[in-house]
Amino acid sequence: MASEEQCSVPFRWRSISLTHIEFPAGDLTGQVLAYTSLLPIAILVGFVTLIVFKRELHTISSFGGLVLNEGVNWLLKHILREPRPCEGAHTTLTTEYGMPSSHSQFIWFFVVYFFLFLYLRMHQTNNARCVELLWRHILSITLLGVALSVSYSRVYLLYHTWSQVFYGGVAGSTIGVVWFFFTQEVLTPLFPKIAACVSPFFILSHLSRHP
Numbered sequence: 001m002a003s004e005e006q007c008s009v010p011f012r013w014r015s016i017s018l019t020h021i022e023f024p025a026g027d028l029t030g031q032v033l034a035y036t037s038l039l040p041i042a043i044l045v046g047f048v049t050l051i052v053f054k055r056e057l058h059t060i061s062s063f064g065g066l067v068l069n070e071g072v073n074w075l076l077k078h079i080l081r082e083p084r085p086c087e088g089a090h091t092t093l094t095t096e097y098g099m100p101s102s103h104s105q106f107i108w109f110f111v112v113y114f115f116l117f118l119y120l121r122m123h124q125t126n127n128a129r130c131v132e133l134l135w136r137h138i139l140s141i142t143l144l145g146v147a148l149s150v151s152y153s154r155v156y157l158l159y160h161t162w163s164q165v166f167y168g169g170v171a172g173s174t175i176g177v178v179w180f181f182f183t184q185e186v187l188t189p190l191f192p193k194i195a196a197c198v199s200p201f202f203i204l205s206h207l208s209r210h211p
Contacts, residue, residue, distance in 0.1 A: 033153035065179035101160040104168030112176035
């Protein structure tokens, strides 16, 4: 939980334009972390863009996993009903409940799913050379840093407690693993048939290097 001292400090909050993310006025670290909190939105925009222009079933399936993950988060929040820290600190919240953190759950789903895609699926479709392996490792470390930064930002900005962020990460990682193997073992064998069935209406591809 946030300390009483933190909650008693009368922060003057500022919000990023066109968003509900707030940070303490004059706090450069808080401002940077507020922008970091927007990364899940950027990822969603990226997925929608890929789906519109690439129309690949693996990408669509991954996006479906993200939607499922968000649904599970909403359900858990309304079952557990654990309040956020420093109640009343933020006035632009979409829900008063904080357990588990949706940002943490989202970003850890994405990162864990991407890890598995990089090292398991791409391993099956490519003979990885040294340069490509190095690229995968660098990308994985970068994504891990992103996940940790997004998670930390939610605590720093007093949107969540450490436990809410932690369990959000656990939930997102678990769903990411389950959805990846469900996609690989159950959905992927069906992709050619799905593509053939809907091809008169949409041009879809089941051969994808994207998650």
